[in-house]
Structure formats: structure tokens, C-alpha cells
Amino acid sequence: MQTGLTAEEKEQKEQRVFDEAMRRVKESYWRDLRFAGHQVNVQVVPSGRPPHPYGQDYQAVKKILGKSARQLSLQHPDILQLKQNAQHMDRRIGTTIFVKCSSCPHCIQNPIKTSPELMSTLRSFPSPSPSPSHPGHFTTYKESLQIPVNPCQHLPLYISKGFGRCAEDKYNYLFTSKAE
Structure with a gap:
């Protein structure tokens, strides 16, 4: 609300306010945060700095x-x-799934360390599909597990443009442009 600040000064002050707000939330609300019985280590990334995944x-x-x-x-x-x-990639609208296989040298040397049930679920992860009971909405995760659909089956925009899904033995990729 201060007047006469340069754009840079205003941005720096906003960042300090956001940083202080996140510090307070971490210390008061998330201090004893637990997930599945385990303590969650909350990390606050300071404003104005790029987060780790984008380094x-x-x-x-x-x-x-x-x-x-x-x-x-x-x-x-x-x-x-x-x-x-x-x-090892299955690219869909809004989702890219990487899953280990059982046949390539890398995956044989680095076997799956999680349950076979989880890997099976990831390999058959459902794609969004229109809800039959709620027009204009999509099925829930649970509903989509009960109604199997081909990935990216309900993409009228891309289908009308002649793009679509390449589902060969090794590659599962949704093409959304001519460049791809």
C-alpha cells in the first residue's frame, strides 16, 4: 500500500511478506504435520527464487x-x-507416466522396488473420460477404474485436427501438434 516505491522495491517487499507468511504457516499449522503416520518435513522455498525442479x-x-x-x-x-x-513413457493430456518394464537391460539391472500391484495400477492408469451420470463432468478416479477406456480416447479437439495417440509396442505418446 506504500506509494512512491519502484517496481523492484515493491516486488522485494511482497516477497518478504510472502516469506514471513509461509514461515508462520509452517511454524503454526504445519509444525506437527503427519502423513500416513510419518512426520512431514515442511520446506519453504523463498519467494523470488526458482524452485529446485527448475534449476x-x-x-x-x-x-x-x-x-x-x-x-x-x-x-x-x-x-x-x-x-x-x-x-518407458506414456504421454497423455495433462499426464506423463514413466514406468519400469521387465525386458530392457536398464530395468533388468535396476528391478522394480515397489509392489507389483502398484506397478500394475500405474501401467493401467486411467485417462479422463466423460461421466455418464453427470453430463459436463468427468468420471472420478474410482469410477474410471471400473470403466476402462483407451487413453486419450475422449479428445475431440485433437482428433478433429488429425492428431492422436501413437500406441506402438514401445511408444505411447499423444501428439498434439504437427511439430510433435
Whole structure:
């Protein structure tokens, strides 16, 4: 509410207010936060700083994916890693699922460390589908488990444009543009 501040000064003051608010929430509301019987370690990322997921790794991936197919093909380590990832990826609208398989050398050397039931659920994770009982809404997670649908089946926008889902043996990818 102060007048006469530069844009930079105003932004710095807002960041301090947000930081103090998050500190207070952490200390008062989330002090004894537990999930599934375990203490949750709450971390507050200060305002104005990029969060950890968008650090150097993000920039490296953005740089690689911003290259043309020809440039990528010339970089053998990068393209091989991308192909490896694509074999374990199921890309849908709003969701990208990475799941270990049981046949490639990497997954054989690094076996699944979680329950087979969880991996089975992840491999068959349902896609959004219109609700038959509530027009204009989508099914709930529980309902979608009971009504199996093909991933990305209900995408009239992309289907009308001639895009869609590539579901080969190794690649499950939803194409939403000509570039992809």
C-alpha cells in the first residue's frame, strides 16, 4: 500500500511478506504435520527464487528438447537417453507416466522396488473420460477404474485436427501438434 516505491522495491517487499507468511504457516499449522503416520518435513522455498525442479536440470532438458531432430540425431548420448525414456513413457493430456518394464537391460539391472500391484495400477492408469451420470463432468478416479477406456480416447479437439495417440509396442505418446 506504500506509494512512491519502484517496481523492484515493491516486488522485494511482497516477497518478504510472502516469506514471513509461509514461515508462520509452517511454524503454526504445519509444525506437527503427519502423513500416513510419518512426520512431514515442511520446506519453504523463498519467494523470488526458482524452485529446485527448475534449476540446472530443467535448463539442460529444455536446451536438448529445443533442438531439431537433425541436431538431436548428431548427439548420440542424448538421443539414446531420450529413446530409452520414450520406451518407458506414456504421454497423455495433462499426464506423463514413466514406468519400469521387465525386458530392457536398464530395468533388468535396476528391478522394480515397489509392489507389483502398484506397478500394475500405474501401467493401467486411467485417462479422463466423460461421466455418464453427470453430463459436463468427468468420471472420478474410482469410477474410471471400473470403466476402462483407451487413453486419450475422449479428445475431440485433437482428433478433429488429425492428431492422436501413437500406441506402438514401445511408444505411447499423444501428439498434439504437427511439430510433435
